[in-house]
Amino acid sequence: MSVHGMTERTLNVPDLQRRQLFNRGMEVIAWLAALIAIAILVVVVYSVGRRGWTELNFNLLTKAPIPFSFTNAPQGLSNAFAGTLVIVAIATAMALPVGILVAIYLNEFAPPAIRNGVGMALDVLAGVPAIVIGIFVYGLLVAGGGGQSGLKGSFALGILMLPFVARTTIEVLALVPNSLREASLGLGVPQWRTTLSIVLPRAIGGILTGTVLAVARVAGETAPLLFTSSLVGAKTSWNPLHALQTVPVAIFELSESPDPKDHARAWAAAFVLLLFILFASLTARWLATRSARKIAGR
Amino acid sequence: MPRLGTSIRFTGACAVALATAATMVSAAGAKRTTTLNGAGSSLIAPAVAVWAPAYAKASGTEINYSAVGSGAGIAAITAKTVDFGASDAPLTDSQASACADCVQIPWALSATVPTYNVPGLHSGQLKLDGPTLAKIFLGQIKTWDDPAIKKLNPGTSLPNLAITTVHRSDGSGDTYAFTDYLSHVSAQWASQVGNSTSVSWPGGVGGAKNAGVAAVIASTPGSIGYISVAYVVQNHLDWARMKNAAGNYVLASAPDIEAAAQVVKSVPADNKLSIVDPPASPKYKNAWPLSTFTYVIVHTSSAQAPALRKFIFWALTPKAQHMISNSFLVFAPIPKVVLVAAEKTLTKVH
Amino acid sequence: MASLDVTEPARRPFSGRRVHLGDLLLQGLAGAAAAGATALVLLIAWKVVDGAHPSISKFGLGFIVHDVWNPVSGREAYGAASFLFGTVITSFFALLLATPLAIGIALFLTELAPRVVRGPVTALVETLAAVPSVVIGLWGILVLGPALRGNIESWLHSGLGWIPLFGAPSAAGASIFTAIVVLAIMILPIVSSISRELFLGVPHELKEGALALGTTRWEMVRGVMFPYARGGIAAALILGLGRAMGEAIAVTQVIGGGTVISWNLFNQGDTLASKIAAEYQGATSNLEVASLIYLGLILLVLSLIANSVAQLIVRRVARTHGVTRGGRG
Numbered sequence: 001m002s003v004h005g006m007t008e009r010t011l012n013v014p015d016l017q018r019r020q021l022f023n024r025g026m027e028v029i030a031w032l033a034a035l036i037a038i039a040i041l042v043v044v045v046y047s048v049g050r051r052g053w054t055e056l057n058f059n060l061l062t063k064a065p066i067p068f069s070f071t072n073a074p075q076g077l078s079n080a081f082a083g084t085l086v087i088v089a090i091a092t093a094m095a096l097p098v099g100i101l102v103a104i105y106l107n108e109f110a111p112p113a114i115r116n117g118v119g120m121a122l123d124v125l126a127g128v129p130a131i132v133i134g135i136f137v138y139g140l141l142v143a144g145g146g147g148q149s150g151l152k153g154s155f156a157l158g159i160l161m162l163p164f165v166a167r168t169t170i171e172v173l174a175l176v177p178n179s180l181r182e183a184s185l186g187l188g189v190p191q192w193r194t195t196l197s198i199v200l201p202r203a204i205g206g207i208l209t210g211t212v213l214a215v216a217r218v219a220g221e222t223a224p225l226l227f228t229s230s231l232v233g234a235k236t237s238w239n240p241l242h243a244l245q246t247v248p249v250a251i252f253e254l255s256e257s258p259d260p261k262d263h264a265r266a267w268a269a270a271f272v273l274l275l276f277i278l279f280a281s282l283t284a285r286w287l288a289t290r291s292a293r294k295i296a297g298r
Numbered sequence: 299m300p301r302l303g304t305s306i307r308f309t310g311a312c313a314v315a316l317a318t319a320a321t322m323v324s325a326a327g328a329k330r331t332t333t334l335n336g337a338g339s340s341l342i343a344p345a346v347a348v349w350a351p352a353y354a355k356a357s358g359t360e361i362n363y364s365a366v367g368s369g370a371g372i373a374a375i376t377a378k379t380v381d382f383g384a385s386d387a388p389l390t391d392s393q394a395s396a397c398a399d400c401v402q403i404p405w406a407l408s409a410t411v412p413t414y415n416v417p418g419l420h421s422g423q424l425k426l427d428g429p430t431l432a433k434i435f436l437g438q439i440k441t442w443d444d445p446a447i448k449k450l451n452p453g454t455s456l457p458n459l460a461i462t463t464v465h466r467s468d469g470s471g472d473t474y475a476f477t478d479y480l481s482h483v484s485a486q487w488a489s490q491v492g493n494s495t496s497v498s499w500p501g502g503v504g505g506a507k508n509a510g511v512a513a514v515i516a517s518t519p520g521s522i523g524y525i526s527v528a529y530v531v532q533n534h535l536d537w538a539r540m541k542n543a544a545g546n547y548v549l550a551s552a553p554d555i556e557a558a559a560q561v562v563k564s565v566p567a568d569n570k571l572s573i574v575d576p577p578a579s580p581k582y583k584n585a586w587p588l589s590t591f592t593y594v595i596v597h598t599s600s601a602q603a604p605a606l607r608k609f610i611f612w613a614l615t616p617k618a619q620h621m622i623s624n625s626f627l628v629f630a631p632i633p634k635v636v637l638v639a640a641e642k643t644l645t646k647v648h
Numbered sequence: 649m650a651s652l653d654v655t656e657p658a659r660r661p662f663s664g665r666r667v668h669l670g671d672l673l674l675q676g677l678a679g680a681a682a683a684g685a686t687a688l689v690l691l692i693a694w695k696v697v698d699g700a701h702p703s704i705s706k707f708g709l710g711f712i713v714h715d716v717w718n719p720v721s722g723r724e725a726y727g728a729a730s731f732l733f734g735t736v737i738t739s740f741f742a743l744l745l746a747t748p749l750a751i752g753i754a755l756f757l758t759e760l761a762p763r764v765v766r767g768p769v770t771a772l773v774e775t776l777a778a779v780p781s782v783v784i785g786l787w788g789i790l791v792l793g794p795a796l797r798g799n800i801e802s803w804l805h806s807g808l809g810w811i812p813l814f815g816a817p818s819a820a821g822a823s824i825f826t827a828i829v830v831l832a833i834m835i836l837p838i839v840s841s842i843s844r845e846l847f848l849g850v851p852h853e854l855k856e857g858a859l860a861l862g863t864t865r866w867e868m869v870r871g872v873m874f875p876y877a878r879g880g881i882a883a884a885l886i887l888g889l890g891r892a893m894g895e896a897i898a899v900t901q902v903i904g905g906g907t908v909i910s911w912n913l914f915n916q917g918d919t920l921a922s923k924i925a926a927e928y929q930g931a932t933s934n935l936e937v938a939s940l941i942y943l944g945l946i947l948l949v950l951s952l953i954a955n956s957v958a959q960l961i962v963r964r965v966a967r968t969h970g971v972t973r974g975g976r977g
Contacts, residue, residue, distance in 0.1 A: 504905020
């Protein structure tokens with residue numbers, strides 16, 4: 001790696017003061033840029049946190065919304081929280097097994113050509129914007145008489161989760177040392193059992209980490225749900241065969257309302273959503289360090 | 299076989315528990331009562347919000363309504379994603395052929411209102427007429443103290459503030475009524491922009507649904523837009539007086555809307571009604587020129603047809619219509635000739 | 649027993665072993681999953697092209713440069729130019745705004761910040777990355793928009809009004825400018841996290857070598873760290889660009905749904921993604937639906953190009969630096 005033409009300049013002492021001044025100047029600029037960026041970050045996080053915190057109350061989770069309420073009757077977003085729980089849970093149930101199977105195939109069975117091809121397909125899938133996924137699932141499942149439902153929303157979110165789960169699983173499977181596989185096969189254990197009982201358990205920590213991170217990501221996704229699960233009423237339902245309200249879609253709708261009470265509920269819901277995502281990310285990080293320690297420890 | 303690690307067993311147990319819980323809960327949540335799902339017009343949404351609990355008490359059927367805009371309502375009922383669609387705009391020819399066995403039934407009467415936010419002006423103070431309104435939305439009148447506006451408002455001090463027009467960014471029945479009116483009063487609007495639930499606006503800010511437009515107007519000084527009257531009242535926004543064809547400046551009150559509906563002499567077979575810009579006759583001297591009927595759109599035969607028929611019939615009864623013609627919601631009573639046509643169309647639904 | 653190739657995970661049962669039913673089942677199932685994932689990508693591409701087909705056959709490629717969107721029946725005409733312009737302008741300027749800040753933060757965290765501060769600031773960046781786009785949009789509507797239009801837009805206009813970008817400020821909080829700031833805030837964490845990891849990955853010997861030769865800190869950064877991390881940062885920027893182009897929800901919340909192309913950033917506008925989000929549910933006719941999907945197709949192509957370029961750069965950089973991924977070269 002070449003150090004661009006420095007040697008000549010370095011030994012020129014009268015130049016030193018100018019260079020040190022310039023260095024100081026660049027340091028100041030870097031500090032400034034960083035401080036501006038940090039200020040922005042603090043403002044955003046603080047804004048959301050403070051408004052969300054002050055508007056938080058139990059009604060949010062326990063009461064359903066009352067459309068066009070002319071009184072100050074307590075209302076909340078219970079339908080949205082119920083819907084998000086159901087839809088994200090089902091999406092995870094869809095994406096996780098498929099993601100693990102894809103990873104197993106790519107890491108344990110596939111010849112290099114297929115590995116590259118499918119890997120590329122996964123990368124492409126990860127780059128598709130969420131709104132295009134929404135159009136896709138709408139055209140595939142909802143249009144032409146299909147109707148909206150929580151399941152179809154889960155399917156869309158599952159597509160978003162799949163490349164993520166698959167990629168992280170591939171990486172942790174690759175970390176499992178070959179010596180383990182060879183020892184197991186050498187003892188006469190069939191390959192399928194080797195994979196499922198020897199290799200996979202070693203990777204489970206990383207798989208869980210990846211899954212939790214994927215959940216954190218799709219919990220806040222709005223665009224695909226607009227196409228698949230947005231024609232909803234105010235009633236709280238847990239039935240995924242119907243369209244269910246979800247927290248991101250609820251926040252989206254409330255954000256465009258003129259009523260300050262709606263804004264208050266939007267902030268509170270955003271706060272809860274953000275807390276959930278942060279909690280999931282922290283859990284993922286804890287799982288990752290725990291499994292790394294276990295692998296290193298053994 | 300080596301023992302599965304604790305983590306795997308724990309994960310597996312969680313998954314099984316989750317699946318069981320989900321199945322049990324969804325089985326428990328399975329309908330024991332009938333539910334009718336509807337979507338569409340945000341103009342009728344406050345009315346449906348009043349009707350739904352009353353109808354649930356009267357019949358046990360739940361109404362689930364999603365105010366996504368008239369355009370989305372038409373699309374939803376065409377795609378059969380809902381049981382009934384609601385739209386202030388009647389179906390266009392291509393929409394009617396796409397929604398083959400659909401009927402549209404006028405079930406309420408209300409209006410859209412030019413709404414403004416001008417510092418120094420209070421509600422009902424601003425007077426406008428059709429051609430001026432058209433010029434404002436065409437971008438030809440750019441400030442509030444333009445001579446054209448001053449001429450209509452002698453004695454009112456108007457600020458030198460830029461006009462920001464606000465329109466609906468989604469497919470909207472209010473847009474249909476508004477552009478219908480503007481097409482009537484301005485030949486340039488009719489040729490340049492036209493009349494539809496969604497048009498190519500010559501500039502201005504877009505808001506999503508009535509709520510979104512209300513939010514933009516409330517937060518933008520110097521703005522003017524068009525909103526269903528119920529939202530204007532609910533959000534305490536300032537509405538304009540419009541000069542109708544008879545020459546009077548009127549407000550969008552229930553009696554004035556009812557007067558506008560008197561233009562309907564007979565109802566065509568497809569129930570397509572337009573009551574904007576009533577002619578200059580003493581009979582319509584108090585008519586509000588941006589009134590509009592709003593329709594419920596259903597398929598004539600579907601699994602929910604009997605329940606739909608009962609609901610719409612109930613909505614057309616004097617009792618239900620009375621519930622929504624109050625000072626908050628500003629729906630006007632439907633004229634007899636339209637009511638008869640509505641009920642006749644309803645018999646097709648079974 | 650046949651010998652194994654010890655550098656690869658065992659792929660096939662070695663010769664002489666029975667093929668277990670379980671092996672076939674697992675391989676079949678896993679293979680089906682992989683085939684399914686690949687098929688999914690192709691299916692998405694096909695469905696989007698198929699859905700856009702009525703519009704493609706009616707308007708052809710001219711759609712891309714035609715600036716019109718008229719859904720009035722009888723005079724329907726659609727074109728993507730206005731939204732393509734919006735996408736390009738918002739993404740480009742968001743990237744322009746975010747890049748110096750992101751690299752600044754990355755440098756700060758790796759070189760300048762006292763150790764105590766590094767943890768909290770990194771956590772702050774990660775927290776921002778975790779905020780969903782709809783929440784940033786909520787913040788944009790209720791906090792950023794009013795703040796920008798009140799002070800910053802008029803200040804920029806009075807100072808830089810001679811540039812057509814900073815024309816007359818808007819009275820509404822929603823504008824292209826607000827969308828640019830929102831997008832910049834959204835891509836800031838991505839670019840800065842990747843840059844930070846790249847800077848951390850610069851080999852110590854190179855940095856210390858330069859410093860030992862007597863370079864100033866800045867000269868070391870400019871001469872060693874930037875060239876080393878250049879490829880990765882380029883990839884990060886393009887990833888950020890792809891993210892900004894594809895963002896629909898936060899943008900539609902704050903961009904104001906404008907229909908007229910204008911260079912004035914304070915006007916309202918629309919992007920490919922935000923137009924789809926705003927109009928799709930209520931599209932008046934099949935042709936409008938197909939045209940909206942055509943917008944989605946253009947967006948998909950742009951995103952794929954951005955991601956492919958980023959991948960190419962990453963692969964080239966990995967080769968140059970001799971990085972080997974776990975298990976496979």
